[in-house]
Amino acid sequence: NAGVMQNPRHLVRRRGQEARLRCSPMKGHSHVYWYRQLPEEGLKFMVYLQKENIIDESGMPKERFSAEFPKEGPSILRIQQVVRGDSAAYFCASSPEIWFEAFFGQGTRLTVV
Amino acid sequence: DAKTTQPTSMDCAEGRAANLPCNHSTISGNEYVYWYRQIHSQGPQYIIHGLKNNETNEMASLIITEDRKSSTLILPHATLRDTAVYYCIVRVGNSGNTPLVFGKGTRLSVIA
Numbered sequence: 425n426a427g428v429m430q431n432p433r434h435l436v437r438r439r440g441q442e443a444r445l446r447c448s449p450m451k452g453h454s455h456v457y458w459y460r461q462l463p464e465e466g467l468k469f470m471v472y473l474q475k476e477n478i479i480d481e482s483g484m485p486k487e488r489f490s491a492e493f494p495k496e497g498p499s500i501l502r503i504q505q506v507v508r509g510d511s512a513a514y515f516c517a518s519s520p521e522i523w524f525e526a527f528f529g530q531g532t533r534l535t536v537v
Numbered sequence: 538d539a540k541t542t543q544p545t546s547m548d549c550a551e552g553r554a555a556n557l558p559c560n561h562s563t564i565s566g567n568e569y570v571y572w573y574r575q576i577h578s579q580g581p582q583y584i585i586h587g588l589k590n591n592e593t594n595e596m597a598s599l600i601i602t603e604d605r606k607s608s609t610l611i612l613p614h615a616t617l618r619d620t621a622v623y624y625c626i627v628r629v630g631n632s633g634n635t636p637l638v639f640g641k642g643t644r645l646s647v648i649a
Contacts, residue, residue, distance in 0.1 A: 428580075430580075457636065457637075459639075466639050466640065466641055466642070467575075467581065467639040468639075469636040469637070469638065472636060480636065482636075483636070513578075515580050515581065517580075517581075525583055525586075526583065526637060527583060528580035528581045528582065528583075529580050530579055530580050531578075531579070531580050
């Protein structure tokens with residue numbers, strides 16, 4: 425059983441470009457969570473999704489950030505018009521039941537230049 | 538914000554038991570104690586969780602005090618690969634929408 429798969433592992437974008445981060449949950453997991461970790465800081469919750477639904481987006485910045493978890497395919501975290509402050513590690517987690525034993529992926533490290 | 542208090546850092550000699558404390562004096566009756574760790578540059582790794590009874594798995598043991606206001610994560614024989622930041626998290630079990638809130642954790646250094 426493969427773990428939570430995130431890709432790409434490293435992503436470099438110029439200011440103003442769009443960043444798309446993908447997360448494939450573990451098999452049988454229908455709950456997906458995204459976290460952000462700024463350099464030298466802790467993990468901050470961004471959004472919780474279930475298939476085709478956003479359940480909790482209380483941690484998402486109000487502008488430029490969006491997330492989806494379609495019926496088929498991976499969950500996508502999309503950042504439009506990236507700025508240097510978006511440089512961070514973005515982690516995705518999944519669980520079989522809401523928040524129960526959430527397993528994390530290895531993260532995508534976004535660098536905005 | 539995190540409902541727990543942990544020491545900022547700890548050292549442990551390789552092969553010895555690592556005992557990581559966590560205070561959660563405001564824990565509610567339906568809240569569990571979860572432990573995760575994050576090895577440098579990797580995603581957080583689930584370790585163990587418990588409600589009121591002590592728990593043990595292949596990775597660690599969790600000792601929760603009778604009043605549930607504090608707990609200790611025990612790594613019985615620490616190795617260099619156990620060097621990581623350890624997070625103690627309190628939340629309602631597997632229900633509700635409250636996310637896992639990570640605090641600053643304890644940076645454990647296992648020394649040869």
